[in-house]
Amino acid sequence: MNCKPKPIQFVYFDLDDTLLDHRHAERSALGDLHRTYGAHLGHLPLEQIQETYHAHNVVLWQKYSAGELRQEDVRRLRFERLLESLAVEALEADVLNEAYMERYTQHWVFGEAARAAFHAVADRYPVGVLTNGFSEVQHAKLDRFPEIRKRLGTLVISDEVGYMKPHPRIFAHAAEAAGTPPEALLYVGDSYHSDVQGALGAGWQMAWFTLDTETPPEGVFCFDAWDALVDWLLAR
Ligand SMILES: [Mg+2]
Incomplete structure (x- = not known):
C-alpha cells in the first residue's frame, strides 16, 4: 500500500477553541455579567443568555467577514440584539460590551494538554498562529500567554490581513509568511x-480538532485529544 505521509515543513495553529478555550471564556464572561447585572438579567436563565448571545454573535461575525459590518458595529450590535431578544430595556449595549470584554479577558485559558502538545510540536517543527479575530484582542491573548508568542515563526491575524478564514487569500498570505x-x-x-x-x-494538510472523529473528510487527520495529534505528528 502506498500511504507514505506527505512531508510537513511548518505547522500553523488556530487560536480560539484550539490552543485557547474561547467558548469557555465567552460563557464565563456572560456568567459574570449575569451576576453583576442581576437586577436586570437575574430573572433569566444563564444558559438562555449564553445561547442567545452566541447565536447573534455568529451571525454578526459572518456579516463582518463579508465586509458588511465594522468591528465597532459587531461589538455594539451583539449586545443590542441580545438585550432586544431578552426584552431587557434598562441596560446599555455599550456598557455591557465593555464589561464583557473586561471579563472575557480574565477567562482565557491555555489548557494543560494543549500547552504540552503545542510545545512538543514546536520542538519538532517551526510553528505559527493563523487566527480570525480583532487585532487588539488577539495580541492581548498572546501577551497573556507569552510562551505561545515566543515560539512563533509567524503570526497571521485576519484583521491585519483584510481577509478571514476560510478565504484563500489569508491562507496564501500565511504560506508566504512561512x-x-x-x-x-x-x-x-x-x-x-x-x-x-x-x-x-x-x-x-489538515489536522481537525473535533469531537466528531467518525467521518473525517478525505485526507484530514481528526483528533479529539492532544496526545493523538502529537503521536501522529512525531511518528511521521
Ligand atoms: Mg477556532
Whole structure:
C-alpha cells in the first residue's frame, strides 16, 4: 500500500477553541455579567443568555467577514440584539460590551494538554498562529500567554490581513509568511467551515480538532485529544 505521509515543513495553529478555550471564556464572561447585572438579567436563565448571545454573535461575525459590518458595529450590535431578544430595556449595549470584554479577558485559558502538545510540536517543527479575530484582542491573548508568542515563526491575524478564514487569500498570505509551499503546511484547527474548508481549499494538510472523529473528510487527520495529534505528528 502506498500511504507514505506527505512531508510537513511548518505547522500553523488556530487560536480560539484550539490552543485557547474561547467558548469557555465567552460563557464565563456572560456568567459574570449575569451576576453583576442581576437586577436586570437575574430573572433569566444563564444558559438562555449564553445561547442567545452566541447565536447573534455568529451571525454578526459572518456579516463582518463579508465586509458588511465594522468591528465597532459587531461589538455594539451583539449586545443590542441580545438585550432586544431578552426584552431587557434598562441596560446599555455599550456598557455591557465593555464589561464583557473586561471579563472575557480574565477567562482565557491555555489548557494543560494543549500547552504540552503545542510545545512538543514546536520542538519538532517551526510553528505559527493563523487566527480570525480583532487585532487588539488577539495580541492581548498572546501577551497573556507569552510562551505561545515566543515560539512563533509567524503570526497571521485576519484583521491585519483584510481577509478571514476560510478565504484563500489569508491562507496564501500565511504560506508566504512561512516561506513554505501549501502542500508542506499543516493547519491545526477546530472549525469545519473556517479551518478544514479553508486549509483544504488552499492545498494545505489538515489536522481537525473535533469531537466528531467518525467521518473525517478525505485526507484530514481528526483528533479529539492532544496526545493523538502529537503521536501522529512525531511518528511521521
Ligand atoms: Mg477556532
